[in-house]
């Protein structure tokens with residue numbers, strides 16, 4: 001290599017990632033969506049949950065209609081006269097919050113359990129991995145339904161259900177990666193230095209297990225958002241007071257048959273774009289980090 | 296004298312890649328007579344397999360035959376319609392591959408794989424096709440061929456699988472068989488058995504054989520003619536005894552080994568110092584010059600083909616005429 | 621082979637047992653059965669009597685054994701809403717769900733394999749690229765939303781297909797089926813397609829990567845060198861190899877499809893057990909929930925078993941090993 005810039009692993013990853021234009025675009029879209037969600041209250045033309053701002057006379061207006069107050073509902077309004085664009089921005093916030101929050105929690109819990117299984121071995125490993133197998137042999141939607149049937153709905157319960165659904169895949173990935181890492185020289189060296197076990201585990205092994213976990217994480221965020229939307233659509237997820245995209249779509253269901261498509265259509269589109277871009281990012285990340293995954 | 300079974304003239308097979316053109320086979324000429332065996336030798340990547348596949352018309356994109364002619368029993372194969380070519384493949388021209396573990400379809404029974412070959416070229420009943428398949432298996436020395444027909448490939452050993460592949464190649468008693476390192480993956484005793492059987496069969500049917508190999512000892516014991524390939528070109532060709540006893544090209548010489556007392560007939564391919572050059576956009580001139588002890592400034596031009604006697608063809612400016620052998 | 625089946629059966633029983641424990645804990649420990657089972661108007665004495673009658677004063681392990689005993693006899697309680705044995709309710713709805721799920725899997729095969737072959741054989745063609753892009757979309761589409769959009773387009777705008785319900789059915793062996801009438805088929809078209817979308821994408825991708833993986837293999841080149849037609853090489857040699865992973869994955873996916881029917885049935889008001897379970901969760905009809913869960917776990921275990929067996933039938937290499 002004659003390049004003047006030193007090729008750090010990070011630089012290589014960035015360069016490889018940039019090789020796929022669609023993946024770059026997807027990443028940009030994801031960033032924009034996150035931005036919109038975080039600053040929803042500043043960007044949205046209306047606070048859709050401030051009843052004082054709603055005008056029931058503006059209910060079920062088509063996209064492009066002008067409000068009584070003189071501004072435009074670009075994506076129409078719902079039955080309460082709520083601006084759909086604002087509703088979607090606020091809904092994104094809840095969807096992304098639940099999705100990222102549960103995926104991150106599941107990531108921490110699952111990776112920790114996976115690392116412990118790999119490192120402790122013995123009965124602990126057997127118990128953890130049996131649980132993982134059991135969990136993964138049933139589809140996520142079923143497990144989530146089961147949990148919500150027992151716990152009842154609500155944001156916290158949905159997140160709990162998502163964490164329970166998702167921890168297993170992290171655990172399996174972390175354990176597999178850790179078993180490989182354990183046999184490497186630097187771990188043996190650290191063990192020779194008699195560093196404490198937890199230190200070896202979290203300072204040496206974990207960082208090297210990160211690439212596969214990142215890929216899994218990206219996929220899991222997408223599937224968490226999708227699953228939350230599905231549960232909310234079924235009426236088992238978030239409450240009416242905190243509507244995510246899934247609930248917005250459900251609210252539009254009854255107006256669909258009379259041709260008022262926008263109440264369901266636009267939130268769904270936002271959901272689709274979010275999930276798809278996340279999946280594209282995950283796909284590219286997997287390709288870029290592949291050497292580590294295949295090892 | 297009869298017309299040769301196969302005459303290849305100035306064959307060029309190129310792979311057009313994003314970063315350039317690989318001239319995997321360039322300016323290659325040779326011929327094989329009825330009932331004769333040509334040994335095609337050379338290092339890995341020298342273009343032997345590509346030559347073989349070119350003859351069968353099995354070069355897939357990004358590869359293509361860029362020029363030259365392949366005359367099989369007087370018919371031009373280059374540019375022949377795919378349908379017509381398919382009628383020759385497995386029928387008049389057969390091929391045997393290197394790794395018997397990979398050439399048979401793992402999920403189809405042996406009889407399926409043989410009968411389909413018979414029926415691809417002969418309008419015969421299932422029963423007749425089965426009978427021919429069984430006979431072919433018997434001919435290559437597979438015991439109780441009737442039972443073995445309904446087995447799956449994984450139930451055979453490597454040697455047995457290669458016999459099955461050879462039996463398939465023989466189903467239509469082809470005029471030409473291209474055998475691409477068919478014994479490299481097998482152990483030595485089985486290799487010897489298969490070699491002698493193939494030799495017998497070729498002689499009996501008058502089948503012409505191109506035997507691709509790394510192993511000079513195989514060529515020495517088997518072939519009538521030899522062609523040595525380097526970087527996509529034939530650098531030396533001639534009768535086996537004469538080439539092996541008195542190699543003229545520095546590369547052939549290196550292959551055989553330069554120790555005079557050594558029995559070359561049994562010599563295996565030895566490592567020549569240096570690396571095979573990348574075939575990607577190979578510069579003109581003799582491709583061997585970076586590894587050649589005799590190279591001079593002249594070698595930066597393409598060496599012409601010369602015929603220094605006893606049916607020999609050579610592509611070198613400074614043949615090793617002086618080294619006694 | 622027999623030993624292998626016995627071992628698999630034993631594992632299946634273990635999984636079932638584990639699930640009964642989990643479901644039991646879910647019902648009795650996390651949720652308070654007294655709250656659910658006893659009318660809120662009941663006075664203290666009535667409550668205690670009811671608790672005793674339900675066996676809720678017994679130690680937990682004994683309650684579990686009672687639950688298990690009931691489950692083994694097909695007694696998972698009566699629905700509060702329908703006042704019928706929960707298991708019978710589930711049983712009544714099962715055929716509708718199965719019909720939908722089987723149709724969806726068939727659709728996945730019929731559409732996914734040809735599209736996957738196309739995308740695998742001609743990866744750079746417009747159609748091949750379109751199929752691949754479509755499969756990424758298929759994975760990302762919120763299936764319930766797609767259901768709504770299907771209704772929107774084909775029922776509301778175009779008016780070609782009925783939006784919800786099951787339509788006319790024909791009874792065979794006492795079970796009503798939709799696929800035997802034209803009206804039934806019309807009702808099934810959208811839900812089945814909706815349920816199939818994810819599977820189509822999955823089969824497409826599996827087939828495509830199978831083709832890409834198999835085409836460069838020696839056995840393909842050898843088959844071509846034998847003078848076989850490209851049709852035979854692709855549809856016999858390559859396809860037979862690809863079918864092994866496709867069938868295995870689809871088999872395993874069948875269970876997920878049944879579970880996912882919950883969503884599709886809710887969108888299209890398809891009267892299957894998925895719709896029933898959502899309604900039951902909303903009114904906290906626990907016996908029905910428990911019956912559904914036990915039923916679906918049983919199905920999963922059986923499907924897994926069947927797929928394992930099927931795999932050994934499809935792949936001659938596995939067959940031999942397990943026979944030894």
Ligand SMILES: Nc1ncnc2c1ncn2[C@@H]1O[C@H](COP(=O)(O)OP(=O)(O)OP(=O)(O)O)[C@@H](O)[C@H]1O
Nearest residue numbers: 310317319338339340341342343344345346358574
């Ligand atoms: N599909 C292809 N795409 C690009 N280049 C190719 C392709 N197939 C072959 N080549 C090039 O053609 C050259 C010759 O390959 P070939 O397989 O004929 O070598 P070989 O002499 O048979 O070697 P070996 O002894 O290893 O089998 C190689 O250098 C390879 O790079």
Ligand code: SF4
Nearest residue numbers: 581584587594611612
């Ligand atoms: S042409 Fe020159 S470089 Fe090439 S082999 Fe002959 S002497 Fe060596």
Ligand SMILES: [Mg+2]
Nearest residue numbers: 343344345475
């Ligand atoms: Mg080769």
